[in-house]
Amino acid sequence: MAWMLRLVKIGGEGEGPCTDIMEIRRPDDLVDIANLGLTLAEAKLLLAGVQREIVAAQARDHAVRRPSCARCGDVCRVKDYRDHAVSTLFGQVTLRLPRFRCAACGGIEAGVGWPSQCRSTPELDRLQAHLCALMTYRTAADVLGQMFPVDAGTHHETLRRHTLKVGEALGECAAVRPETPASAIMVTLDSTFIRSCENGERHLEVRVGNVETQSGGRQVFGAVAKAGTDIEALIRRNLDAVGRTGDTALTAFTDGCPGLRRILADAGVTTPPMLDWFHVAMRLQHLKQIAGALPTDAGALPTDDPARGAARAVIVEEVERLHWRIWNGKAKDAQVGIDRIRAVMHHFRGEPDRRRSNRGRSDSETHFRFGCYWTPVPTGASGSLGCSRPGRLKNDE
Numbered sequence: 378m379a380w381m382l383r384l385v386k387i388g389g390e391g392e393g394p395c396t397d398i399m400e401i402r403r404p405d406d407l408v409d410i411a412n413l414g415l416t417l418a419e420a421k422l423l424l425a426g427v428q429r430e431i432v433a434a435q436a437r438d439h440a441v442r443r444p445s446c447a448r449c450g451d452v453c454r455v456k457d458y459r460d461h462a463v464s465t466l467f468g469q470v471t472l473r474l475p476r477f478r479c480a481a482c483g484g485i486e487a488g489v490g491w492p493s494q495c496r497s498t499p500e501l502d503r504l505q506a507h508l509c510a511l512m513t514y515r516t517a518a519d520v521l522g523q524m525f526p527v528d529a530g531t532h533h534e535t536l537r538r539h540t541l542k543v544g545e546a547l548g549e550c551a552a553v554r555p556e557t558p559a560s561a562i563m564v565t566l567d568s569t570f571i572r573s574c575e576n577g578e579r580h581l582e583v584r585v586g587n588v589e590t591q592s593g594g595r596q597v598f599g600a601v602a603k604a605g606t607d608i609e610a611l612i613r614r615n616l617d618a619v620g621r622t623g624d625t626a627l628t629a630f631t632d633g634c635p636g637l638r639r640i641l642a643d644a645g646v647t648t649p650p651m652l653d654w655f656h657v658a659m660r661l662q663h664l665k666q667i668a669g670a671l672p673t674d675a676g677a678l679p680t681d682d683p684a685r686g687a688a689r690a691v692i693v694e695e696v697e698r699l700h701w702r703i704w705n706g707k708a709k710d711a712q713v714g715i716d717r718i719r720a721v722m723h724h725f726r727g728e729p730d731r732r733r734s735n736r737g738r739s740d741s742e743t744h745f746r747f748g749c750y751w752t753p754v755p756t757g758a759s760g761s762l763g764c765s766r767p768g769r770l771k772n773d774e
């Protein structure tokens with residue numbers, strides 16, 4: 378079986394000239410399911426063919442428009458033709474467009490409303506940047522090449538250059554405020570370390586976060602620390618973009634690091650941030666390990682203390698309960714548990730941290746000392762559970 382794909386231009390006077398785009402040949406039988414319908418290769422050829430024809434027709438129509446001279450306003454005549462190669466999502470196209478010369482003053486005009494520096498369509502730029510944001514440049518280049526008849530700019534280095542340019546342009550544009558203001562916004566901010574690809578730099582500290590509203594508005598942001606990005610301005614702009622006003626209730630979540638808290642305060646989020654469940658769970662896990670490692674006998678202390686065994690049992694039990702209580706939002710009960718732990722902590726004052734030899738803990742985890750603890754409170758904005766200010770269980774060493 379064979380088909381001819383024909384493109385017919387329809388103008389004001391009805392059907393115009395038609396062009397054969399491609400012939401499609403497929404087997405008659407469906408013994409092999411792979412023969413069902415179009416293949417990806419055929420679809421790519423088809424898209425590229427249609428794109429080429431449509432662009433050629435558009436270029437022809439555009440070329441007949443005559444600009445008037447920018448200097449003297451006189452009529453321009455065609456001087457010569459230039460080819461412009463433009464990358465599109467459906468292949469690279471070449472537009473043959475005229476340049477003009479003014480009959481009166483001899484000035485050169487590029488054409489009517491044609492961006493002379495244009496090398497690619499905004500749609501292709503956007504899709505490239507989008508894919509590069511989701512995966513590595515190399516994978517993004519591969520995906521583009523697999524799915525679309527894109528034949529230019531598919532090298533990962535080119536994609537990287539384009540994406541960085543798009544990112545730069547994004548950083549400079551002001552936030553577009555939504556029509557309806559947000560009554561409440563939830564802000565999360567966290568930091569992590571990624572290995573740097575530059576020589577001499579071991580790790581890059583990256584701050585990432587998002588802002589969310591109850592109506593589903595969401596913005597994600599991120600910045601490398603000490604790279605010149607004004608993260609406070611970035612947060613402010615993202616808050617504006619989801620509809621922050623003077624009356625908006627802001628709820629912030631962080632990993633408990635004072636640096637992040639300061640950033641939020643500078644960005645106008647002045648209410649104390651809460652600890653998100655991930656970091657609560659991490660601290661609970663840490664606490665369980667420490668409780669399990671507490672000595673029941675005199676340990677490092679010179680005098681024998683029979684109350685220590687009982688104190689340890691209380692701590693182990695309360696820490697276990699704390700996990701359940703915090704997860705289930707039992708703030709008052711959790712506070713009772715913390716108070717019970719604090720009441721017996723003095724039995725272990727001066728005890729060296731037996732977990733010190735524990736290597737390979739994550740950076741966030743090392744923020745935590747036995748003494749630092751957070752009280753859970755239910756949060757308004759998300760309905761999930763957050764934690765308020767830390768209290769003290771035991772002095773840090």
Ligand SMILES: [Zn+2]
Nearest residue numbers: 446449479482
């Ligand atoms: Zn002129």
